[in-house]
Amino acid sequence: MPKIVVTGGSGKAGRAVVRDLVDHGYEVLNVDTAPPAERIAPFLRADLTHYGEAVDVLQGAEAVVHLAAIPAPGIYTEEVTFRVNSALNYNVFAAAVALGLKRVVWASSETTLGLPFDREKPKYAPIDEQHPLYPESSYALSKVLGEEMARQFNRRSGIPFVSLRLSNIMEPHDYQRFSGFWNDPFLRKWNLWGYVDARDVAQSCRLGLEADIQGAESFIIAAGDTCMTQTNSDLMAEVFPGVPLSPDIGDHDTLLSVDKARRLLGYQPEHSWRRYLTV
Numbered sequence: 001m002p003k004i005v006v007t008g009g010s011g012k013a014g015r016a017v018v019r020d021l022v023d024h025g026y027e028v029l030n031v032d033t034a035p036p037a038e039r040i041a042p043f044l045r046a047d048l049t050h051y052g053e054a055v056d057v058l059q060g061a062e063a064v065v066h067l068a069a070i071p072a073p074g075i076y077t078e079e080v081t082f083r084v085n086s087a088l089n090y091n092v093f094a095a096a097v098a099l100g101l102k103r104v105v106w107a108s109s110e111t112t113l114g115l116p117f118d119r120e121k122p123k124y125a126p127i128d129e130q131h132p133l134y135p136e137s138s139y140a141l142s143k144v145l146g147e148e149m150a151r152q153f154n155r156r157s158g159i160p161f162v163s164l165r166l167s168n169i170m171e172p173h174d175y176q177r178f179s180g181f182w183n184d185p186f187l188r189k190w191n192l193w194g195y196v197d198a199r200d201v202a203q204s205c206r207l208g209l210e211a212d213i214q215g216a217e218s219f220i221i222a223a224g225d226t227c228m229t230q231t232n233s234d235l236m237a238e239v240f241p242g243v244p245l246s247p248d249i250g251d252h253d254t255l256l257s258v259d260k261a262r263r264l265l266g267y268q269p270e271h272s273w274r275r276y277l278t279v
Contacts, residue, residue: 003027004209005061007048007092008068010036013107013169013201017065020202031057032068049087054095061099065205066092066106073111073139082138089146097157105208108147108163108218110256111140116190117240124244125192125236126257129165129218147218154216161215162208162265167196167222167256175273182229189239192255193226197271207265217264222256224269229279 004021008014009030018040021028028041035043046053048068058064069085070076076084089106096104113127114120114134123131135141143165150161168191181188204221228235231251236243249255254269261267 001025001027002062003029003060005029005031005058005064006041007031007057007064007066007088008107009041010034010043011067011071012171012198013166014067015040016198016202017067017205020199020206021065024206029057029061048091049084051091051094054091055098058092058095058099058101061101063101063103063105063209064092064096065209066104068092069107069142070139073137078138082142085139085142086145089142089149093149093153093161097153097159101159103160103162103209103213104150104153105162105164105205106146106150108165109140109143110165110167110191110194110220110222111135111137112143112147112165113220113256115140117192121240122192122243124246125232125240126246126249126253126255127192127220128257129220129260147216151216160213161217162211162213163216163218164201164204164208165218165220166201166204167191167194167220169198169201170195170273171198172276175276178227178273178277181227185228185230185235185239188227189235193228193235194222194254194256195227195273196222196269199271200267200269203270204261204265204267207267211265213264219261219265219267220256220258221261221267222254222258222269223272224254224258225252225272225274226254227273228252
C-alpha cells in the first residue's frame, strides 16, 4: 500500500488518523515534535517550520495528511500562532509540490466560519461551505490563508488539496462533559453546538486520500448531530433569533453541514455522544 506521512500524528486527531490508516493497510510514518503515547507506526521527530525538514520527511511518500499545528487559539500569542501555523502549512505544501506527491489532505478548521459568532452572527443555519469566512483570531486567519495557499499550489501543480474544516474534536471519554452544556445553550453556541469524534476525523482523512478530487476543495467535517438535548429550533430561537434555520433540518441534526463531505468524499459520521450518555 502507499506510504502516507501523517504530520502531527501524536496529537488527538493524529493518533486516530494513524491507527485508521494502519488498520486499512497503509504504510504510515508519524512525523511530530513529540513521540506518540503508543507506537502504532514508525515515528520521526521533525520541526516542520524548517522547509528542509519538510522535504526530508516527505521523501518517498505518495501523499501527506498534514495535521501539525498549534491546535487552537489562546495557547500561544496571536503572532506566534499565526507565524508557526502559516510556516507549517507553507513548508509542507511546498515540499509536497516539489517532490511530486499525489495528494495533500490537511486540517483546516471550523473557526474559519466566524467562531465564536460574537461579532458576526451566522448568516444562516446549517452553515455550509458557501458561508462567508469570518476569521476572528490569528489561528482562524492562518487556516483561511492555508486554504488560499492550497488553491495556489493546486493551480501551480495540479496536485489535489483537500482542506478539512474540522469541528471540535472529541474522544469517547470527552462526552462525559456534554451534560454540563445542556442547561445553558450559550455555553456551546460558539460553534453552533458542533463537535466531531476523532474516529470520524480519521475517516475523513482517509476518504480525503481516496476520493476522486481534482482541485483544491474545502469540507466541513462534523458529527451528524449537535451536542445538545434541545431541538435546533429552540436553540436558534434563544441564542440566534432572526438567523434563518432551514426547515428541512432535523431536531438534532448538525448545524455544521456535512452534506458536501457526504457527496464528494463519501463521508458518513459514525460516532455520536448519544451512544455514551443517557439523556
